[in-house]
Amino acid sequence: MRIVIIGGSHAGLAAARHLKKANPKVDVIIIEKSSVLGYIASSLNLVLEGYIEQLQDSRTATASELLSEGINVMLNSEVIAIHPARKVVQFKTSTASFVQEDEVAYDGLILAMGSSTFRTEFAEDVEAQITTYKTIGQSRHALAKIQSAKTVAIVGAGLIGFELAESLSGQHKDVHLIDRMDTLLFRYFDQEIAEILMARFPENLRIYLNSNVAHTKKDAAGNYTGLLLSNGKEISADIVVYAVNPRPNVALVEEFLTLNLDGTIRTDDYLQTSDPSIYATGDLVSIPFNHSDSSLYIPLVTNAYRTGIIAATNLLASVNGTAKIPFPKMQRTVVSKLFGYYVSSSGINETEAPYYGFQVDSVTKTFHSRTFFTREENFEVTLKLIYDRESQVIMGGQIITSDRGSLEIINTISTLIHSEATLQQLATMDYFFNPTISFPLHFLNQLAIDALIK
Secondary structure (H helix, E strand, C coil): CEEEEECCCHHHHHHHHHHHHHCCCCEEEEECCCCCEEECCCHHHHHHCCCCCCHHHCEEECHHHHHHCCEEEECCEEEEEEECCCCEEEEEEECCCCEEEEEEECCEEEECCCEEECCCHHHHHHHHHEECCCCHHHHHHHHHHHHHCCEEEEECCCHHHHHHHHHHHCCCCEEEEECCCCCCCCCCCCHHHHHHHHCCCCCCEEEECCCCEEEEEECCCCCEEEEEECCCCEECCCEEEECCCEEECCCCCCCCCCECCCCCECCCCCCECCCCCEEECHHHCCEEECCCCCEECCCCHHHHHHHHHHHHHHHHHHHHCCCCCCCCCECCCEEEEECCEEEEEEECCCCCHHHHCCCEEEEEEEECCCCCCCCCCCCCEEEEEEEECCCCEEEEEEEEECCHHHHHHHHHHHHHHHCCCEHHHHHCCCCCCCCCCCCCCCHHHHHHHHHHCC
16 A cells, blocks of 8 residues: 655645554555755744754654654655645655656655745735745745844734744844734733733834735835835834745645635545545644634644644555544643743733634733742743633643743643633642642632632
């Protein structure tokens, strides 16, 4: 049995490795158009902040590692076409010395082509000044531009945009962060958490909310000079970086697979597409959200890994006649480090709850110590819980902290959301106690009690 995987990023690697672990006899082939496997999209930030020296160092696997695991890899190979009737993938391999076309037959096909950053129409007008950085090629292009720039405008004030803004502000560049929403980090954090973060913003970072880029500015000679925003403000920036949510790469399959209205590939609960031999993963699919009857497009690395494993499991199950496993609802759990704080959230926030038709309440509390007897300088954890007003089921949580170890609390909150735990259950939930390590009541116990007596 041969399974072909198109794409060697996170979802493709997770699927390939799971296939070989589940059934070592399966012939697994990854076709990847670049020279790097498992490239981490935020690697530009890692270079700017000195975590790695070169962009190509930011990868989660090598071809030799996969070959030692029995997985065949074709790098620098771009898929030209898929012929589902014949179950054949046609691809082109490019090297410094030759370009060769070939094809490979499959019994099962896993799509893991990922996504690309969307750019508005005006971008083509000043291509030399506008860049993105999702792929390694784009990152190399962006890094060269950023290093020579003094002023950078970033379109998109989500986690992607803020992480880049922090990296650039640390490089002593003037940074303009532009977003169409009226609050910072809208999908992830509410105002009281955002305000704590804002207190750490450096002077060389400027925020423009309720703003879109209307068009570019040019001088009399037609040379680019900056941006005009929809609210009338003008920004001078050497380059513009797009850091907005990506869109799925579906051009290969849009003519023969069914797509959703949001442009993702339509799958069933088991990630099987409208073609029974083809499964879709990662940024190509929408997945069920814990507080919605519909699926949402939430491109995260964690979702890529999970979809890859589940697609691999179910593809084998469809051949073997064994039971499939559905993709579980997710909580959209994210984490980042911004301006000296660790920030994380899971589930819905209070601001977006009305968009889903929920009536919620919340409780927020800041803790400056974790034990009775041990005092830690600068220890601070602010926690917020969001819960349904009537049923008191926990629906979301947020953390901002100076303590990296406290981030694990968000995984507990994610589990509470998934299991539909209530405030009453959380108030007396069993957590450990040691007088030099913790309080008798965990932070989450205390939050739940405060919410109940609110």
